[in-house]
Amino acid sequence: MRKLIYIPIVHTETDMGSLNSSLKEKYIQKYGQKKWIEHVNTINAMWDSIEKQLDTLRLCYKNAKVYQDGLPNCGIERDIVADVAKKGSANYQLVLKLIDKGAELIGTEDPKLLIEEYKTISNSLNESSKKDSDVMNKYKKKSDDILLARDKYISQRIDETLNEDDTGILFIGMMHKIKDNLPKNIKVELLFNNVLSN
Secondary structure, three states: OEEEEEEEEOOOOHHHHHHHHHHHHHHHHHHOHHHHHHHHHHHHHHHHHHHHHHHHHOOOHHHEEEEEOOOEOOOOHHHHHHHHHHOOOHHHHHHHHHHHOOOEEEOOEOHHHHHHHHHHHHHHHHHHHHOOHHHHHHHHHHHHHHHHHHHHHHHHHHHHHOOOOOEEEEEEEOOOOOHHHOOOOEEEEEOOOHHHHO
8 A cells, every 4th residue: 555644834934945035024024023933933843843753653764755845856856955955944954864764755846837836926926015906816816726736746746656565755835735636545644743733
C-alpha cells in the first residue's frame, strides 16, 4: 500500500523569496508590527513541532519520498532546496535533513504554473493599492484557477512517483486540496500540528 504523510504548512519569510518584502509590508499595514512578530514566532514554532512529530513516526527513509510545495520539477531540485535552506528556511532545512536520512527528493510542481502564479501575485500586490474590487476579483479568480491546476499536477506527480510500499512526505500549503485529486490506492495520513490547531 502506498502511503502519503500530509503535512499542512504555512510558509516562512524565506520561502516567499522576492515576494517577501511586499507581503510583509502589506501584513504590517493591516495588522501591525507586533502581530507580524507573533506570526513569525508561530510559524517557527510550527516547524519545530513538525520536525518532532516526524521523528516520532520512525520512518524507513530509504522507502520515503519528499514532495515540497513550490519545488519545481526541473532537475536541480536538490540545489534549490540547499540554497533556500542556507538562507534560513526551516522548511527547506527539514527537507535537507530528510534527504540526509535517505529520503528521495521529488520535483513536485510544474515550473510554468509556479511562474504564472508568481506573476499573478506580483501584479495583484502592485494593483491592491487601487482598491478596485473588479481588479482584485480578477486576480483572485486567476489565482484560484492556477491553484487548482497546481493541485492536479502535484497529485499526478505523487501518483507517478510513489511506488508500492513507499511513504511520501508532502509539505503543502493550507490552501491546497491535493487529497481530492489523489487515487484511492494512496492512503493519506494527516500529520497533526498542535501549534496550528490551537
